[in-house]
Amino acid sequence: MSDLFDLKVGYVTFKNPVAVASMAGVTDSDFFGNFPDAGLYFLGGYSLDEATMDASREMVRRGRKEFVSDDIFALIESELKKVSGKGVAIGINVRATSPEPFIRAAELAKKYGAILEINGHCRQEEMGAINAGEAMLKDRIALARLVSEVKKTGAVISLKMRSGIVDDVKLARILEKAGLDILHVDAMGVKGANLNVIKKLRDSTSLFIIGNNSITNYETAQAMYSAGADMISVARAAMANPKLIKGLVSYTGDQQKQTGWYNAPSHICRGGDLRGLTWCCPPIKECPVHGALARANLSPEKFARIKLKFGEGTKLEKGSTTCFGSMVWCCKFNKPCYLREDSMAENKLDYKEYTALKKKLSEEIIRNIDKEKVVT
Numbered sequence: 001m002s003d004l005f006d007l008k009v010g011y012v013t014f015k016n017p018v019a020v021a022s023m024a025g026v027t028d029s030d031f032f033g034n035f036p037d038a039g040l041y042f043l044g045g046y047s048l049d050e051a052t053m054d055a056s057r058e059m060v061r062r063g064r065k066e067f068v069s070d071d072i073f074a075l076i077e078s079e080l081k082k083v084s085g086k087g088v089a090i091g092i093n094v095r096a097t098s099p100e101p102f103i104r105a106a107e108l109a110k111k112y113g114a115i116l117e118i119n120g121h122c123r124q125e126e127m128g129a130i131n132a133g134e135a136m137l138k139d140r141i142a143l144a145r146l147v148s149e150v151k152k153t154g155a156v157i158s159l160k161m162r163s164g165i166v167d168d169v170k171l172a173r174i175l176e177k178a179g180l181d182i183l184h185v186d187a188m189g190v191k192g193a194n195l196n197v198i199k200k201l202r203d204s205t206s207l208f209i210i211g212n213n214s215i216t217n218y219e220t221a222q223a224m225y226s227a228g229a230d231m232i233s234v235a236r237a238a239m240a241n242p243k244l245i246k247g248l249v250s251y252t253g254d255q256q257k258q259t260g261w262y263n264a265p266s267h268i269c270r271g272g273d274l275r276g277l278t279w280c281c282p283p284i285k286e287c288p289v290h291g292a293l294a295r296a297n298l299s300p301e302k303f304a305r306i307k308l309k310f311g312e313g314t315k316l317e318k319g320s321t322t323c324f325g326s327m328v329w330c331c332k333f334n335k336p337c338y339l340r341e342d343s344m345a346e347n348k349l350d351y352k353e354y355t356a357l358k359k360k361l362s363e364e365i366i367r368n369i370d371k372e373k374v375v376t
């Protein structure tokens with residue numbers, strides 16, 4: 001399974017793209033024992049300084065679970081020791097009110113090959129009152145400064161955030177520049193996850209995206225992947241049924257084995273992100289491809305040139321039975337099309353190789369798009 005995915009961020013390698021998200025008072029080294037199959041497990045959240053720890057104690061007094069300790073760094077280190085080296089990548093989700101504790105935690109994370117995750121998510125009143133957790137999102141300059149300070153430790157840095165609190169795209173872009181590695185997005189919507197948020201972030205940044213919220217089964221997992229998430233994470237449903245993680249890992253592994261592109265985008269005309277331009281026809285008739293190209297600041301002519309140039313000399317180049325004479329213009333593998341299939345047979349191209357070439361074509365198209373300028 002470990003060779004199936006090519007998932008790496010800095011010094012962290014993930015054996016698969018399924019994570020367990022942090023739940024304060026729950027996700028400790030004992031609970032970790034339920035998830036030997038996970039690709040990533042977040043310990044915490046931990047309150048690192050006096051102000052946040054006092055807030056945690058307040059929260060416990062009114063019945064919430066929290067990890068309370070008089071020596072939080074000793075607790076984190078002993079937890080890291082217990083879960084490290086078991087084949088599951090580890091993250092520590094932390095809150096604080098000044099840079100120093102984040103920096104100290106990042107050094108600890110790095111020592112154990114783990115990810116430091118800044119908690120910009122917690123919306124409990126006690127945390128809000130001291131500008132910790134979600135409140136940090138509101139000052140994106142200060143947050144970018146924090147990221148760049150913490151990044152100096154050399155640790156892999158993630159930010160956990162809830163979407164829709166601030167301008168997500170503006171925030172993501174500035175944090176990417178500041179050195180953030182991973183954006184872990186709770187895409188909380190009115191009913192389940194708001195996948196549009198993930199698509200926008202996919203189109204406008206190159207950050208590694210972990211998509212979170214209401215993933216309870218294969219369908220919700222696949223929808224999150226198709227929207228552009230590199231990885232998915234699960235909290236409540238993993239608590240209710242820890243076996244779900246193994247099921248999601250095996251489902252994702254099957255998708256990867258069959259297609260080689262577990263998070264392949266949807267067609268543009270079905271709301272896909274810009275990676276989906278790889279499935280598009282030539283931009284000649286009135287169709288959503290024009291809107292997508294306009295958002296990407298890519299002229300139809302340049303788009304056509306990129307596709308045709310990429311096709312040259314590859315098994316996508318010819319498509320004698322297809323609508324436009326080349327398979328660079330053909331659609332997604334899961335859409336049955338006898339015209340494409342005839343050309344695939346003619347070119348001795350199986351689904352996996354077809355998808356691998358389309359994935360490379362997608363990467364080539366994205367390389368030609370300035371993500372800073374994408375209109376979202």
Ligand SMILES: Cc1cc2nc3c(=O)[nH]c(=O)nc-3n(C[C@H](O)[C@H](O)[C@H](O)COP(=O)(O)O)c2cc1C
Nearest residue numbers: 021022023024044045121160186213214234235236
């Ligand atoms: C009991 C509980 C505690 C949580 N504690 C944290 C936390 O400490 N840090 C954090 O970033 N998110 C925390 N979360 C949020 C989850 O990680 C996750 O973003 C949220 O529950 C949505 O994902 P889900 O639909 O898979 O549950 C907590 C959630 C729950 C239910």
